[in-house]
Amino acid sequence: MTINTPLNLNLQESYRQLAQQLDAAPHGERGALRQAFEKMHGVSSQTVYRQLKQVGWETTRKTRSDAGSTSIDEQTLQEIEAVTRLSQRANGKHTMPTTVAVSMLAGSGREINLSNSRLNQLRRQRKSTAKHQKQASPHQQLRSLFANHVHQVDPSYCLLYYAPCGGQKVQKFVDESDMYANKPENMEKVSNLKCWRYVLTDHYSGSIMVRYYQSKGETSANLWDFLLYCWQSLDSRPFRGVPDIMVWDKGSANTSGAIKNALDALKIEHIAHMAKNPRAKGQVESSNNIVECHFESRLKFEPVNSVEELNQAAEAWYNAWNANLLPRQDSRLRRRGMTQPIARYELWQTILRTPEKLRELPPIEMCRYLLKAEPKPKKVQGNLDISFKHPAAPRSQQYSLKGLAHVVIGEKVAVAPLYYGDCQIMVTISDCLGEEYKHVLEPKEFDQAGFAIDAPVWGEEIIGMADTEVETRNKASDRTAFPDMDLEQIKKAKAKQVTPFEGKLNAHSHLKEIEQPTFMRREGSNIELTEQYQPAQRKPLSRIALKRLVLAALGRPLSIDESQELEQYQDVFDEDIPQIMASLLQPVSPLKLVK
Missing domain, CATH: 2.30.30 (SH3 type barrels.)
Known part of the structure; x- marks a missing residue:
């Protein structure tokens, strides 16, 4: 009977024999033995040394002094790694091999004197190949402390849609091959009929809630309706109550101000995970996959005719899933740190041991008010x-x-x-x-007289209020303007109008030393005023007005001579009255008789 020995076993035995021959060979003959073995088996010297090492033989040749070093500089090697990494697509595919990177950098003046195979070997040693570059970063696993501590929610587009009305109101599945980006017209056909799947999971118990909405896209109204559906108390399930923390993505519907305000009002801390980081809420991502594979896969064999029927079927399924009541299917929660699996609803109900952790949802009317309250x-x-x-x-x-x-x-x-x-x-x-x-x-408390309970009382110790941020800055400014003074001294210095900064601040005297440039003086044009801006011409006093003014100034009636003299004046104005009065009151010299 012939026994066929595997080829690798024969080669392994050949390498052992070669190792024995190399140990026994005198100095200078080992190279010939190795080369003869390579020629007979058609392998390279690197393969021979590698296989010899696997069978336990190592060369006694002295290690080279430059072992582990390379002739290419570190900066150039990092640039090769950088350009290949930047050529990685979002799906992880690398579009630039090492040969292209080397060619591009060499054309840009980089000195690269190593072969592409040696560069790839160096990159493997440095863990910087395309395979290493597309590896996911290590993730930190987080834990929740109790049921309803953390809820994760995520909407996703479902490959299921419904015609709007009539006899065609039946379930249909979207053909994924028609939904490629290069066929947008096919997507437009069902844009009004999209069915969106909203999934919520309790991080502690792994309980899953799911509900479907027919909509063009994600909306704040659908999200809020879904959250209220999950958190309210229903007779058909034990799960209820609002969480302490809710984790969601940064979608436009999820980060709307109205929902944020409503969550704040319910004292729910909302955490939006970093974009393009689905692992941040990996449990709800996994829950979406569970719903798609364990529930939606059933619909092809028992179709439903509307979104309402779909939600009824979904509610029946997730209650059975969470309670581990599906026929011939084990849906209990399993984690590596658990001693034994447990039904999700059973683990969730441990919150009833600490009733203060279970926060019941307010009435729906109040919740809708909170959504509108800005x-x-x-x-x-x-x-x-x-x-x-x-x-x-x-x-x-x-x-x-x-x-x-x-x-x-x-x-x-x-x-x-x-x-x-x-x-x-x-x-x-x-x-x-x-x-x-x-x-x-919380609101302040007052006594029956309308005084705040925590207000200081007359005759007792009165503690002043702590400085506000503005007061703190003001006091710091005063200390800067009046150094080496306390607040009381600064107050007195201000009252005495003491010069700030010890009078060392040159506020305006330096302005006199500024040398003004010499400007070329040119005459400007005169402004000609229109008639409406010209001053009005004054009218002289009439003889009657003149006599009245003089009569009032004299305080007596005018004589005949004075009246006749006033008749001689023409074009008289108010400012001429003093001069006329002086002329009237000047005594007339008597006439001398000439003999």
Whole structure:
């Protein structure tokens, strides 16, 4: 009976024999033995040395002093790695081999004196080949502490659509081959009929909720309706309650301001994961795959005729899946750290051991109000209070902002009501850089006389309010202007109008030393005023007006001579009256008799 020995075993035995021959060969003859073996078996010297090493033989040749080094400089090698990495597509495909990178860099003046095979060998040693470059970065696995601690939500386009009405209102599946980017007209045909799958998963228990919506795309209304559906209490399932944290992507519908405000009002921390990083919410991505493979695959064999029927079937399926009640199918949750698998609903119900962790969803009407309620700007009063009308309060209430950073009297802060708590509100304060700071506040309490309970009392220790940011900056400015003085000394110095900066600040005297340039002087054109801007011509006093003014000045009736003298004046104005009076009152010299 002939026994066929595998070829690799024969070669392995041949390498062992060669190793024995090399050990026994005198110095100088090992090369001839190795070359003869290479010629007989048709292998390279590198293969021979590699196989000899596998059978336990190593050369006694002294290691070269330059072993592990290369003649190419580090910068050029990094540039080769960089250009090949930048030629990687989003799907991981590399479009630039090493040969093209070397050719391009050599044409740009880089000195590359190694072969492409040697460069590829160096890249394998450095873990920088295309295979290494497209490897995913290590990820950190996060844990949740209890059921409803973290919910993850993700909408995705479903390859299922429905005709809008009539006898064609039946289920259809989209042919993926028709949905390529180079066939947009095919996608347009079903643009109004798209069926969107919304999936939510509880990170702790792995419970899955799914619901379908017929829409052109993702919308805030559909997302909010889906969240309310998942969080409300239904008789058909134990799962309910709002989470402490909700993780979603950065889609336009998900990051709408209205939903963010509503989540803030419910005290739900919303975390949007980094774009193009599906591993950040890998559990809900896996849940989408579970829904597609374990539920939607059934629809081809038992079609449904509308989205309403689809949602009824989906609810029946996810309840059976979460409770591990599917016939001949084990849907229990399995994690590597678990001692044994457990039904998802069973693990979720551990939250009932700590009822304070289960936060029931408010009435649907209140939730829809929270979606419409936008933060309102409120002015900060002089005592650092704001006034706000909470929807659960009969009237406006006062909230104190004492001790909060970046609060400025007279400025406005954004205020939104919170559902949980006694008329709590969320105040958003922005600093000078636009960074927002959120604070949860409760209304102030007052006594029957209308005084705040925490206000200081007359005759007892009165503690002043802490400095605001503006006051702190003002005091720092005063200390700069009046060095080596405390606040009381600065106050006195201001009252005495002491010169700031110790009088060393040259405020205006240096302006006298400025040398003005010599300007060429040119005559400008005269402005000719129109008639409406010309001064009106004055009219002289009439004889009657003149006599009245003189009569009033004299305080007596005019004599005949004075009246006759006034008749001689013409073109008289008001400013001429003093001169006329002087002439009238001048005594007349008596006539001398000439003999």
